[in-house]
Amino acid sequence: MTLVVPAAPYDFELDPATTALIIIDMQRDFLEPGGFGSLLGNDVSLLQRTIAPLQDVLAAARAAGMTVIHTREGHRPDLTDAPPAKLARGNLSCGIGDPGPFGRILVRGEHGHDIIDDLAPIDGEAVLDKPGKGAFYATDLELMLRNRGIARLIVTGVTTEVCVHTTVREGNDRGFECLVLSDCVGSYFPEFHEVGLKMIAAQGGIFGWVAPSTALLEQLAATTTTTGAHR
Numbered sequence: 257m258t259l260v261v262p263a264a265p266y267d268f269e270l271d272p273a274t275t276a277l278i279i280i281d282m283q284r285d286f287l288e289p290g291g292f293g294s295l296l297g298n299d300v301s302l303l304q305r306t307i308a309p310l311q312d313v314l315a316a317a318r319a320a321g322m323t324v325i326h327t328r329e330g331h332r333p334d335l336t337d338a339p340p341a342k343l344a345r346g347n348l349s350c351g352i353g354d355p356g357p358f359g360r361i362l363v364r365g366e367h368g369h370d371i372i373d374d375l376a377p378i379d380g381e382a383v384l385d386k387p388g389k390g391a392f393y394a395t396d397l398e399l400m401l402r403n404r405g406i407a408r409l410i411v412t413g414v415t416t417e418v419c420v421h422t423t424v425r426e427g428n429d430r431g432f433e434c435l436v437l438s439d440c441v442g443s444y445f446p447e448f449h450e451v452g453l454k455m456i457a458a459q460g461g462i463f464g465w466v467a468p469s470t471a472l473l474e475q476l477a478a479t480t481t482t483t484g485a486h487r
């Protein structure tokens with residue numbers, strides 16, 4: 257079954273059976289007031305705008321039986337997988353591995369490292385811990401996608417110009433076709449968000465495609481109504 261999603265720079269075609277929804281780093285440390293992101297002086301409401309549309313997309317993807325993969329940026333408690341350069345970056349008084357309001361910052365197993373309640377994974381959805389910005393680097397994401405016959409990715413999450421962009425670039429280089437949902441990705445810096453989206457679809461779709469979530473939802477709704485895939 258082929259769905260045709262109106263997108264920039266041109267229509268994005270997908271079959272839900274061979275497409276995965278990737279939700280990047282919707283973690284308390286990035287999205288909740290008091291977490292790492294807000295400690296750094298960022299306005300987390302800019303990221304929180306993505307939650308409601310992403311909930312709709314997640315529900316539709318689940319109803320259509322699509323593969324759903326959640327990622328979390330973070331490190332082992334002993335920080336052996338954190339490059340010294342990453343730990344030192346920014347010369348922060350409270351940085352990765354330090355005790356913060358939600359536990360040790362970006363450390364696996366801590367409250368702040370986990371995914372926000374509004375988008376909690378359910379049974380059958382992979383949760384992928386990644387030490388870097390890209391979801392392919394030092395993870396088994398590519399193996400999981402190839403084993404499931406996935407060829408196309410719907411990429412969502414935060415932040416647009418960092419972990420979303422890096423993942424789209426990594427996926428594109430590996431031959432995956434990536435559609436980024438413009439209202440389901442967010443940045444602390446609105447200008448980076450805008451330009452980041454333009455960069456993806458520029459030059460005939462140099463890294464991928466961009467569309468609002470409604471464009472995908474309309475197609476998925478038509479499918480589940482016709483096929484009853486959600487029942």
Ligand code: C5J
Pocket residue numbers: 280281286329414415416418419420
């Ligand atoms: C950052 C991310 N910005 N998930 N992480 O450090 O984009």
